Amino acid sequence: MTEPLIERTELLTGWSRTAPTAATVVELHDVGDVDAGLARAGRRGLIARGLGRSYGDAAQNAGGIVLDATTLAGFHEIDVERGVIRVDAGVSLEAIMRTMVPLGWFVHVTPGTRQVTVGGAIAADVHGKSHHFDGSFSNHVESFVLHTPKGTTTVTPESDPELFWGTAGALGLTGVVAEATIRLLPVETSMIRAENLRCPDLDSVMALMAEGDDQFRFSAAWIDCLATGASLGRSVLSRGDHATLDDLPKKLRRDPLRFAPKALLPAPPWAPNGLLHRLSVAAFNELWYRVTPSLHGHVESISSFFHPLDGVNGWNRLYGSCGFLQYQYVVPDDAHGAVRQSIEMLSEARAASFLAVLKRFGPGNPGPLSFPQPGWTLALDIPATVPGLAELLDRLDQLVADVGGRIYLAKDSRLRPELVPVMYPELDRFADLRARVDPTGVLQSDLQRRLALP
């Protein structure tokens, strides 16, 4: 006996709150609902959605069905010996950390927020400050159960490498991940031994990262995109590793695996457009650079080191009703010049970016749509109301494409579709995979339509 699906019509956006579209949102309460949804999808198709942290339109499907996976969030198996868990796709990284950190296990890869689901982490093949060490999220997935219009299979990198890697970063277009088995990392404590270094300009921070990143599991630099001239690219480089018991001060050693992050304060429900404009961001950037001491070997909590923004509930609302854009590219290791040029372009345009993060990626994985590739990645967010933003980002795209780089589709909301095959040269392989698992094109999203993905 199957229960009727719980559904509602809803206007959806990504985390950037731009380009809303309406869809029929169907809550998933058991795996049967996934197949019922797939069977019911009409011409406008279906896509799965997690916690809605993709910045753009990857988890929207105008006029079609959006499966809300957050209601499918159970733990099935916890192997405390091996550090392997089998969980539903709607389980968040926050839930995994709350359950597993006290048992001495942490995720290999966490993005800048814990509020992402396992399904979403695979769909975007998320990366974090550990990419040069650990690769991206899918590198630590042992298997997942994938529901496609052609049936349900358990996929491992050995059983069906094309489908496994083709799903990593494919933003839900190969099927709906219902559950996944994930390898975790043993940790002695829930703290990070971190160091911050102030770097006066771009060359110094890039040199430091190129030389020293391999000695730290975590590394990323915050860049002040409004600094100009000799200070262009001045940054605070933050690196670290999991703290051992010996690293902790006495007070913390009594409960070394304590993990109890709190949401500090909610953002106001309404903020004026332009609250985060150039002057306020410039003031913030100045302050951030000045007050960050160069510290060696202090310890920080997981949430303060990885997820500072999780402390503000709904921080995306601070950008006002027009929303903002997140933009992230990666260019090859030798494309130093492109990194410099991009920061010059941003600095010249006085495009206030509250958060610009530079990081060095290690090797990518075989996923044709997986974003990371070896080189330099820069991520920034910009209010959608900045004049000339469309043209500025178009020029950045071209710069990135010209040096063999690419932009992160999970964050995209405005790329020129013509550039997708240039940035993702294995798109044909992905097209073949789509033809195999979804020949009639049931899996659709606004992003897929906008970028004309196969």
Added chain:
Amino acid sequence: MKDALGSVQSVLVLGGGSDIARATVLELVQRRARTVILAARDPESLAATADELRAAGATTVETLAFDARDTASHEAFVADVFERVGDVDLALLAFGVLGDQEEAEHDGRAAVDIAEVNYVGSVSVAVPIAQRMRTQGHGTIVALSSVAGERARRSNFVYGSSKAGMDAFFQGLGDSLVGSGVRVMIVRPGFVHTKMTEGMDAAPLSTTPEAVADAIVRGIARGRETVWVPSQLRYVMTVLRHVPRPIFRKLPI
């Protein structure tokens, strides 16, 4: 699909021969628009505009016959357009006639013709467009109204009343579509130097098709519900709306 900065990829233009429509689509194509359907009573008159759009980067440009007076054909026309292009991200309703006020005051048929094209035609084609967009879960309808519809003037009240009617209709349509992903934007230009107004005396705050196009494109990006061109007209009309009638009818406007 529209993108985060308000650019659209596919556009339907009704009244594709108008100067404002031409300038607007050109600007949209210079951004992201690749598919354009231009429709007018005489589709052959659209060939030059179509070529211009292709040269600007549009990959699919089709010209179709559309007659605002032939309301019986509208449903099928809209169905055909959506069949051809799939999603229509933006529908620009730019058709309309100015008519001859003198004639319309003495000949009922002439007055009805203005009302039929500007009001009845708009209502008739907008309903199926809104319906299709509701089904696709997104879309923007841009309706070209006029300041003339804000308050009927002695000198062109037949035209003004037809725009007043269509303006009111699109306000209500926009409200009815809240939550559906479909938006309606009403554009109220003042005097625009176009083919339609050629030879007429320009009113104060007159503007150009390019300026109207620019205001439309910016309005879409900002999610506006109403756009005045030039923007000062909003305040001018706010004042004029409250001028007592004995005085208003004597104003030289």
